[in-house]
Ligand SMILES: O=C(CO)COP(=O)(O)O
Ligand SMILES: O=C[C@H](O)COP(=O)(O)O
């Protein structure tokens with residue numbers, strides 16, 4: 073089947089009360105790992121590419137790999153999403169290439185470093201929504217600034233001083249009409265999220281619940297949601313790596329989020345850890361090997377394993393065949409008619 077709209081995947085997830093993992097990719101093996109995991113668990117999937125991934129892969133390579141994925145796994149609905157678009161132009165170029173969903177991360181300026189003010193974020197996101205919805209493409213916005221790499225203090229911060237303000241989230245959703253909203257509740261990107269298992273002081277689940285209650289139609293997105301499992305850290309360290317002790321987001325906290333409106337869960341670091349551990353193991357145990365397939369195959373299998381686990385834990389497993397995906401043209405009509413409206417003041421009028 074062709075690449076499908078992310079909005080429909082999230083609407084179906086909301087109906088079914090489950091979450092959908094959005095896994096980052098840079099190359100063929102990562103896409104294959106996700107697709108094999110999706111087939112084994114019968115899961116709909118979101119595959120996402122950062123700006124860095126687009127640059128690394130000369131994005132057209134990545135796009136054609138995604139078309140191959142959709143072709144080779146016809147029973148799996150696959151959405152292709154731009155992760156952390158930094159400007160209108162980045163989102164526009166993704167849409168023109170064929171992405172079926174984009175994130176406009178307007179919490180930072182186009183330089184990816186300087187925080188924007190609320191009005192700037194609303195304005196750029198609103199422009200992206202207008203352009204995208206006219207083409208049937210889904211939009212994720214962001215309000216609040218994630219900890220770690222996004223707060224300008226380096227990874228490992230709690231992010232507390234940047235958590236999303238619920239009043240701003242409501243106003244942002246109303247003024248932009250985004251399909252999905254990333255909120256900052258204390259998570260950060262990368263492996264170094266927390267120095268001990270996070271509790272309610274660092275992970276603001278109460279805030280997430282409040283935002284969901286006030287914005288029931290806007291799908292919530294959790295970034296920085298790798299769990300950074302100890303066993304994956306251990307493999308890396310056992311075979312010559314140097315990871316410092318660290319904690320990620322416990323799966324049970326993500327599951328609590330899913331019970332309260334989280335529909336998209338972003339995972340990159342766990343895949344990276346799985347891949348790196350598997351490659352290190354081959355290098356350490358079989359130093360005579362030099363065929364890339366000797367280590368890329370175990371790397372792919374290790375990523376597939378962690379992705380399958382997350383698909384089961386997020387609840388998307390078993391749901392690939394629940395619905396027949398709409399075409400992007402049908403989604404375009406849905407936006408034009410108002411049937412897909414999320415803005416609190418307008419939704420429900422249809
Ligand atoms: O949020 C992410 C991508 O946007 C990835 O988060 P992790 O670094 O926790 O995997
Ligand atoms: O947003 C963060 C993702 O993990 C992508 O990271 P990247 O920018 O290094 O590709």
Ligand SMILES: [Zn+2]
Pocket residue numbers: 177178179180214216217218222
């Ligand atoms: Zn951001």
Ligand SMILES: [Zn+2]
Pocket residue numbers: 156261295296338
């Ligand atoms: Zn992110």
